[in-house]
Amino acid sequence: MSSSSDLNGAPVVKLQPYEQLRLLREQTHVKTISKEIVGRQCIFFYSKNWIFDYSLDSTDKQWDITKQVYFRNVRKHKALAFALPYIVVQLALADTTNYLRAIVTYGEDITKMIGSMDHFIKREPGIRAWVEQPDFNWQASSIAELSNQILEDNNRFGEIQFYQYHEPFHAKLNGAWEVIQV
Structure with missing residues (x-):
């Protein structure tokens, strides 16, 4: 009598725990702005100096983003780790x-967010910040x-995209930028 694995003809491969975790994360649902941000306090950071001649998803210079405001964990100097959740809004200039x-950046309590940022913001002239309420329309x-x-x-803007950095194992910026749907 044959077992069900014999009927399929393919041997069962046991994956390492990290590989199982990676596969599980790849199979997760599409992230959306409504799931990530809606209903939370948001702080937008802009600068007229943050105009780039390439899209974030089609460049090998993904970490030029760190020339902008970035939030780093002071206890981990070897790898860039972000203290607050954030997304990047990329607006194509028409x-x-x-x-x-x-x-x-976004969170439940604006006062805690500002307290955290006081220690983590890279200072750069010309940065403008704007606080939005949880009911902001993300269209x-x-x-x-x-x-x-x-x-x-x-x-005037053409396409507007939202990105979030995804790094499953926080391994020294070896992750990728994921597009988040509205």
């Missing part, structure tokens, strides 16, 4: 091939309007 990027028109309001500009 009529050019350039991209404006903003960083959004493209709202993001474009907010961007122009903060930068005191009148830019």
